[in-house]
Amino acid sequence: MRETRLAGRQIHKTDKNFGARTYSTRSLHGQVAHQIGERILRGDIAPGQSLPNEADLSEELNVSRTALREAIKVLAAKGLLESRPKTGTRVRSRDNWNMLDPDVLAWLFADGPNAAASEMLFEIREIFEPSAAAMAATRASKSQISDLRSAYEAMEVAGDDIDASIPADLKFHQLLLASTGNELLISLGSMIETALAANFKVSSAGPRGIVIALPQHKAVLEAIAAGDAVAAQTAVIELLQQARISVATFNAANNNT
Amino acid sequence: MRETRLAGRQIHKTDKNFGARTYSTRSLHGQVAHQIGERILRGDIAPGQSLPNEADLSEELNVSRTALREAIKVLAAKGLLESRPKTGTRVRSRDNWNMLDPDVLAWLFADGPNAAASEMLFEIREIFEPSAAAMAATRASKSQISDLRSAYEAMEVAGDDIDASIPADLKFHQLLLASTGNELLISLGSMIETALAANFKVSSAGPRGIVIALPQHKAVLEAIAAGDAVAAQTAVIELLQQARISVATFNAANNNT
DNA sequence: GCGGCAGATTTGTCATATTATATGCTGATT
DNA sequence: AATCAGCATATAATATGACAAATCTGCCGC
Numbered sequence: 001m002r003e004t005r006l007a008g009r010q011i012h013k014t015d016k017n018f019g020a021r022t023y024s025t026r027s028l029h030g031q032v033a034h035q036i037g038e039r040i041l042r043g044d045i046a047p048g049q050s051l052p053n054e055a056d057l058s059e060e061l062n063v064s065r066t067a068l069r070e071a072i073k074v075l076a077a078k079g080l081l082e083s084r085p086k087t088g089t090r091v092r093s094r095d096n097w098n099m100l101d102p103d104v105l106a107w108l109f110a111d112g113p114n115a116a117a118s119e120m121l122f123e124i125r126e127i128f129e130p131s132a133a134a135m136a137a138t139r140a141s142k143s144q145i146s147d148l149r150s151a152y153e154a155m156e157v158a159g160d161d162i163d164a165s166i167p168a169d170l171k172f173h174q175l176l177l178a179s180t181g182n183e184l185l186i187s188l189g190s191m192i193e194t195a196l197a198a199n200f201k202v203s204s205a206g207p208r209g210i211v212i213a214l215p216q217h218k219a220v221l222e223a224i225a226a227g228d229a230v231a232a233q234t235a236v237i238e239l240l241q242q243a244r245i246s247v248a249t250f251n252a253a254n255n256n257t
Numbered sequence: 258m259r260e261t262r263l264a265g266r267q268i269h270k271t272d273k274n275f276g277a278r279t280y281s282t283r284s285l286h287g288q289v290a291h292q293i294g295e296r297i298l299r300g301d302i303a304p305g306q307s308l309p310n311e312a313d314l315s316e317e318l319n320v321s322r323t324a325l326r327e328a329i330k331v332l333a334a335k336g337l338l339e340s341r342p343k344t345g346t347r348v349r350s351r352d353n354w355n356m357l358d359p360d361v362l363a364w365l366f367a368d369g370p371n372a373a374a375s376e377m378l379f380e381i382r383e384i385f386e387p388s389a390a391a392m393a394a395t396r397a398s399k400s401q402i403s404d405l406r407s408a409y410e411a412m413e414v415a416g417d418d419i420d421a422s423i424p425a426d427l428k429f430h431q432l433l434l435a436s437t438g439n440e441l442l443i444s445l446g447s448m449i450e451t452a453l454a455a456n457f458k459v460s461s462a463g464p465r466g467i468v469i470a471l472p473q474h475k476a477v478l479e480a481i482a483a484g485d486a487v488a489a490q491t492a493v494i495e496l497l498q499q500a501r502i503s504v505a506t507f508n509a510a511n512n513n514t
Numbered sequence: 515g516c517g518g519c520a521g522a523t524t525t526g527t528c529a530t531a532t533t534a535t536a537t538g539c540t541g542a543t544t
Numbered sequence: 545a546a547t548c549a550g551c552a553t554a555t556a557a558t559a560t561g562a563c564a565a566a567t568c569t570g571c572c573g574c
Contacts, residue, residue, distance in 0.1 A: 515574100529561090529562085
């Protein structure tokens with residue numbers, strides 16, 4: 001009988017993840033998946049390299065082969081692993097990883113501020129969010145606009161309280177993408193949300209460097225409410241410029257890798 | 258002992274999927290995952306609805322509980338399912354689905370031409386591919402440009418041979434995104450590639466409606482080779498306009514849903 | 515040199531038992 | 545009547561052991 005499972009890896013319920021939508025860690029196999037996933041994203045196990053065989057690895061992790069196999073299936077579903085009889089289970093080449101998966105992206109940020117990953121993320125956001133805002137301005141329903149306004153007001157009320165302002169900020173961006181009516185953009189939104197949450201998770205523990213640009217958010221809101229696509233687009237561009245500066249400052253202050 | 262596993266669902270090795278990168282169907286649990294995944298995306302099992310319990314469902318599918326559970330883990334990893342003791346396994350709300358996952362998107366197209374899904378896809382492509390081309394024009398290495406040229410030439414040679422021209426076309430777009438150096442864009446590319454492959458899979462079986470726009474591709478190639486970001490961007494915009502017309506024609510001809 | 519065959523290794527699948535967890539009910543308590 | 549603790553129950557979660565299937569390796573015969 002096993003005494004300690006997953007030795008040295010307790011779940012800290014106090015961890016802030018700001019409600020990010022990631023694979024559940026309630027279950028044992030979920031914990032194993034996260035653990036191995038983080039190792040892969042950190043580069044501890046390089047692409048092409050094989051995991052120990054199931055018998056050895058399950059013993060090493062103090063879990064049954066069943067739990068380990070289910071964890072492996074989760075990671076394989078995200079493109080990280082590939083199993084074959086006799087050959088074993090190996091890490092797939094990086095271009096097979098589904099970086100758009102919220103978990104994968106969260107694991108990429110798990111170690112702390114990551115300048116290269118932040119840059120990728122900003123590039124994507126700068127490509128998408130202005131166009132998305134323009135679409136939202138054209139298509140948002142009254143109730144969606146009302147929800148957006150509520151999220152903005154929550155940000156105003158939250159002020160400097162990071163634990164309240166960050167979720168409101170994330171909510172705002174998610175609602176914006178939802179207003180486009182395009183499900184792919186919505187999924188892209190939760191992916192980005194998770195990545196930002198993973199980033200903020202570290203940031204809120206350290207010195208405060210993140211300042212949410214309220215005026216820019218208000219400009220976006222009002223443009224969408226007015227149905228002005230062009231104004232919404234330019235407002236989001238300004239918002240992202242502001243955010244980029246803020247995050248760069250923060251990353252520079254916290255052992256930027 | 259079981260005679261026929263997964264009754265009525267044989268794997269057709271002759272199916273054309275144009276090398277799309279999806280979860281392996283070699284294994285039994287992989288087949289089960291695809292089968293249930295398609296059912297969910299088709300709407301046979303609505304969000305909020307529960308699957309039969311593991312004992313019943315595994316018996317119904319003629320597989321062991323183990324295989325079924327591993328399939329469920331794959332689907333849960335993609336955000337489609339959620340399992341809890343006592344409650345059972347239920348389909349999550351649609352906004353939790355990771356539509357950016359190649360498998361999920363492929364299942365969305367599995368039934369045949371899907372006008373709504375095609376529209377989503379085009380919207381996304383029109384947002385990011387022009388920007389990606391501009392980035393590629395700035396950053397592509399000599400060898401990447403050379404690869405792009407090879408892919409284009411393969412398209413030229415292929416001509417009307419769909420089985421050769423479509424893979425070359427997909428390769429071209431993938432290489433373009435790879436040239437941006439942004440891993441998120443690359444993943445986005447394989448997602449789109451899979452979706453297009455799923456679409457083409459049907460199309461190549463029916464009457465020919467897809468015509469690859471060679472001149473537009475050549476314009477993109479030359480702009481990138483010349484390092485002209487603006488030209489690359491406009492060339493891609495024209496390319497997508499052409500593609501949109503072509504697909505719309507095709508969808509209209511084949512029981513457009 | 516080469517093709518194929520035998521053996522060994524590893525994942526894949528199965529069956530079964532036990533445990534953990536969530537849910538709803540029941541009945542006591544206020 | 546409402547609330548809450550505890551109990552029963554259904555279900556997934558985990559563990560274990562056995563066997564099957566795949567596939568790589570190297571040897572053997574030619």
